[in-house]
Amino acid sequence: MTSYDQIMKLALERGFYFPSCEIYSDAPAGFWEYGPMGANMKYKFIALWRRELIRRDSMIEIDGSQIMSKSVFEASGHLLNFSDPLVECKNCNSIFRADRYISEKIGKAIPEGTSEIAMNSMIAENHIRCQNCKGEFKPVTRFNMMFKVGIGSSHDEAYLRPETCQTIFVDFSRVFKTMRGKLPLGIAQIGKSFRNEIAPRQSLLRLREFYQAEIEVFCNPERLNEMPKFDEVRNTRLNLYDDEYHRDITAYDCLDQGLLPNKLVAYYLALLTEFYGKTGIDMKRTRFRRLADDEKAFYSLVAFDFEVETSIGWLELVACNYRADYDLKGHSSISNHNLEVIEPTNQTKVLPHVFELSMGIDRSLYTILEHCYYEDFRHDDRVVLRLNPYLAPITFGVLPLMSKTIMVEKSRAIHSLLKRDFDSVYDESGSIGRRYRRLEEIGVPFAITIDQQTLVDDTVTVRYRDSMEQERINTGELKKFLEDKSAVV
RNA sequence: GCGACGGUCGUCCAGUUUGGUCUAGGACAUCAGAUUGCCAAUCUGGUAACCCGGGUUCAAAUCCCGGCCGUCGCACCA
Structure with missing residues (x-):
C-alpha cells in the first residue's frame, strides 16, 4: 500500500x-x-x-x-483568461484545447486572446479534423473555470x-x-x-x-x-x-x-x-x-x-x-x-x-x-501519527487503568478539570494497551492514566506518544504541564 | 471530458465467470458482557454492506442499458 x-x-x-x-x-x-x-x-x-x-x-x-x-x-482578468478554448468532435466527443490543437496542426503559434471566430476559420481553412476518428469539430467554445451564480430574483x-x-x-x-x-x-x-x-x-x-x-x-x-x-x-x-x-x-x-x-x-x-x-x-x-x-x-x-x-x-x-x-x-x-x-x-x-x-x-x-505518518515496527507495527502537539486534533486522552473501579470516578473528575482548556477524549473501553494504540493513530501526543497510586497521592502518569515513556505528574500541575508541552517552540 | 479497469458492512476482501444453494461470508475495527490490570491478550454476544436508476427473468450482488463515483493513461490544473 x-x-x-x-x-x-x-x-x-x-x-x-x-x-x-x-x-x-x-x-x-x-x-x-x-x-x-x-x-x-x-x-x-x-x-x-x-x-x-x-x-x-x-x-x-x-x-x-x-x-x-x-x-x-x-x-482581475479571470473572465477573459481563466478559461480555455475547447473544440469537441461531433463524432466521438473527444475534447481538445482548441488553440494548442490548431497550433500543433498548422505549426504556427496561436496568440493569447485569439477569438473563437478566428479559431473556427482556421479549423475550416486548414481542414483540421479529429485525430482520433477523423470526425468534424463543433464550433470552438470557452470553458470558464469560475462557478457562475445568479443573484436575487433577476x-x-x-x-x-x-x-x-x-x-x-x-x-x-x-x-x-x-x-x-x-x-x-x-x-x-x-x-x-x-x-x-x-x-x-x-x-x-x-x-x-x-x-x-x-x-x-x-x-x-x-x-x-x-x-x-x-x-x-x-x-x-x-x-x-x-x-x-x-x-x-x-x-x-x-x-x-x-x-x-x-x-x-x-x-x-x-x-x-x-x-x-x-x-x-x-x-x-x-x-x-x-x-x-x-x-x-x-x-x-x-x-x-x-x-x-x-x-x-x-x-x-x-x-x-x-x-x-x-x-x-x-x-x-x-x-x-x-x-x-x-x-x-x-x-x-x-x-x-x-x-x-x-x-x-x-x-x-x-x-x-x-510526513507525520509512522509505522513503528519495533512495537507491534503500531501506527503513530507524530504530529506536533500544537497541531494534534486531540491534545490528550484520560484513561482509567481499570474500568468499573473508583478510578473511573477519579478519571472523570480529572478530565472535567481540563476539558475546557484543551481538546481531549476520555476512554475507558478496552485494555489499556489498546487505548494507547487508538490515541497514537490519531496523533494524540499525551495519555494521562489514572492508576492505584492516583488514589493514594493524587498523581497520574503521562505517557508520551512517540517514545512510549511515562512520567508521574501531580494532578494540580497537569494544566501547566500540558500547556508547556503543547506550546509552539 | 475521452479511454481502460473497477464499485459488496467503518476498513480490506470472498461471492459475479456458469442467475437460484446469499436470509450475502470472513478478517480487522466498533459496541455490550466476562476475564485481565500499563502497551493491539482471550472468550461470548451484538451492530453493520450488494453505488443509484431502469431493463431481462419465475428468480439479479451476479446478465443488459444509462447515470454517479474511484484508480490509471491522455487532456486540463488560472
Missing part, C-alpha cells in the same frame, strides 16, 4: 476527511468534508499560520465574501471567487486607510475559493471547493530592498530550484548570488520556510521552484512555487507570485477608484505592487499527515 492510500484509509476510518454528500449517488467529484479530527487539525494549522506569519510580521487579516460581482472578474451575474485574494484587492483602499497602513503591508485572508476543475482528483489535493490562506504584501516597487526586518531571517536556510538545485542556502546568500530578486521576496520566502518548518513537514523534502514563463499565471511577473515531495510526487503547497500592480491597476481602471497611496518619506503617490503568498490549506494538511 502506498503512503497516499494509507493516509486515505486513516482519514476515512478516523474522521479526518471523507467525500461530501456521500450517501447520495449524484454526489459530484471534487468536494470533501473535514470530519471532527480534520476540522480540529485545520483550526490548529490556522492558529499556527496566524502566530508565525500574521502576528509575527504585523500583518492584518480580513474575512470577505465568497460571491463577488462580475466587474471584479473583468478587472439572477444578476456574479461568481464564486476563484482565489481569495480578489477580496483583498477590492477592499485594499478602505482597509489601508482605516488601519492607517504603511508600505510594505501584508493583508491576509483565510477562506474558501472555488474552481470548476474539469477532472478533480486525489481527494484533498485537487478540489473544486478549497481553502486558501493568502497573504498579499503591498509594497513600493522602488523600495523592495529597504527591509530592515530582513536581518531576522538572513541566516534562514532555503532550498531553491531553477535549472539546478541550490540546497540549504541562507536567505542572505540567495540574494548575494542573485538567486532571489530582492530583499522583500527573500524575507517572505524565509518567513514561509520558518512557518512550514514548524508544521512537521520534512523540510529536506521541500523546495522553492522558480517557474518558467510559460508555467506562470497570467498575472505573475516572477513566480516561485513552494513544493514538497510526497508519495505521489512533488506537490505545490504555496504559489509565491510577484503580481506587480496587475490587480490594483485593473480594479482601479474598471471601478474608477484611485487606489494609489501616499509614500510618507517623500509624500509622493504610488500604486503599490503586490507580492503574494498563496497557500493551499487542504494540501498542506494532507502533507502534514503524510
Whole structure:
C-alpha cells in the first residue's frame, strides 16, 4: 500500500476527511468534508499560520465574501483568461484545447486572446479534423473555470471567487486607510475559493471547493530592498530550484548570488520556510521552484512555487507570485477608484505592487499527515501519527487503568478539570494497551492514566506518544504541564 | 471530458465467470458482557454492506442499458 492510500484509509476510518454528500449517488467529484479530527487539525494549522506569519510580521487579516460581482472578474482578468478554448468532435466527443490543437496542426503559434471566430476559420481553412476518428469539430467554445451564480430574483451575474485574494484587492483602499497602513503591508485572508476543475482528483489535493490562506504584501516597487526586518531571517536556510538545485542556502546568500530578486521576496520566502518548518513537514523534502514563463499565471511577473515531495510526487503547497500592480491597476481602471497611496518619506503617490503568498490549506494538511505518518515496527507495527502537539486534533486522552473501579470516578473528575482548556477524549473501553494504540493513530501526543497510586497521592502518569515513556505528574500541575508541552517552540 | 479497469458492512476482501444453494461470508475495527490490570491478550454476544436508476427473468450482488463515483493513461490544473 502506498503512503497516499494509507493516509486515505486513516482519514476515512478516523474522521479526518471523507467525500461530501456521500450517501447520495449524484454526489459530484471534487468536494470533501473535514470530519471532527480534520476540522480540529485545520483550526490548529490556522492558529499556527496566524502566530508565525500574521502576528509575527504585523500583518492584518480580513474575512470577505465568497460571491463577488462580475466587474471584479473583468478587472482581475479571470473572465477573459481563466478559461480555455475547447473544440469537441461531433463524432466521438473527444475534447481538445482548441488553440494548442490548431497550433500543433498548422505549426504556427496561436496568440493569447485569439477569438473563437478566428479559431473556427482556421479549423475550416486548414481542414483540421479529429485525430482520433477523423470526425468534424463543433464550433470552438470557452470553458470558464469560475462557478457562475445568479443573484436575487433577476439572477444578476456574479461568481464564486476563484482565489481569495480578489477580496483583498477590492477592499485594499478602505482597509489601508482605516488601519492607517504603511508600505510594505501584508493583508491576509483565510477562506474558501472555488474552481470548476474539469477532472478533480486525489481527494484533498485537487478540489473544486478549497481553502486558501493568502497573504498579499503591498509594497513600493522602488523600495523592495529597504527591509530592515530582513536581518531576522538572513541566516534562514532555503532550498531553491531553477535549472539546478541550490540546497540549504541562507536567505542572505540567495540574494548575494542573485538567486532571489530582492530583499522583500527573500524575507517572505524565509518567513514561509520558518512557518512550514514548524508544521512537521520534512523540510529536506521541500523546495522553492522558480517557474518558467510559460508555467506562470497570467498575472505573475516572477513566480516561485513552494513544493514538497510526497508519495505521489512533488506537490505545490504555496504559489509565491510577484503580481506587480496587475490587480490594483485593473480594479482601479474598471471601478474608477484611485487606489494609489501616499509614500510618507517623500509624500509622493504610488500604486503599490503586490507580492503574494498563496497557500493551499487542504494540501498542506494532507502533507502534514503524510510526513507525520509512522509505522513503528519495533512495537507491534503500531501506527503513530507524530504530529506536533500544537497541531494534534486531540491534545490528550484520560484513561482509567481499570474500568468499573473508583478510578473511573477519579478519571472523570480529572478530565472535567481540563476539558475546557484543551481538546481531549476520555476512554475507558478496552485494555489499556489498546487505548494507547487508538490515541497514537490519531496523533494524540499525551495519555494521562489514572492508576492505584492516583488514589493514594493524587498523581497520574503521562505517557508520551512517540517514545512510549511515562512520567508521574501531580494532578494540580497537569494544566501547566500540558500547556508547556503543547506550546509552539 | 475521452479511454481502460473497477464499485459488496467503518476498513480490506470472498461471492459475479456458469442467475437460484446469499436470509450475502470472513478478517480487522466498533459496541455490550466476562476475564485481565500499563502497551493491539482471550472468550461470548451484538451492530453493520450488494453505488443509484431502469431493463431481462419465475428468480439479479451476479446478465443488459444509462447515470454517479474511484484508480490509471491522455487532456486540463488560472
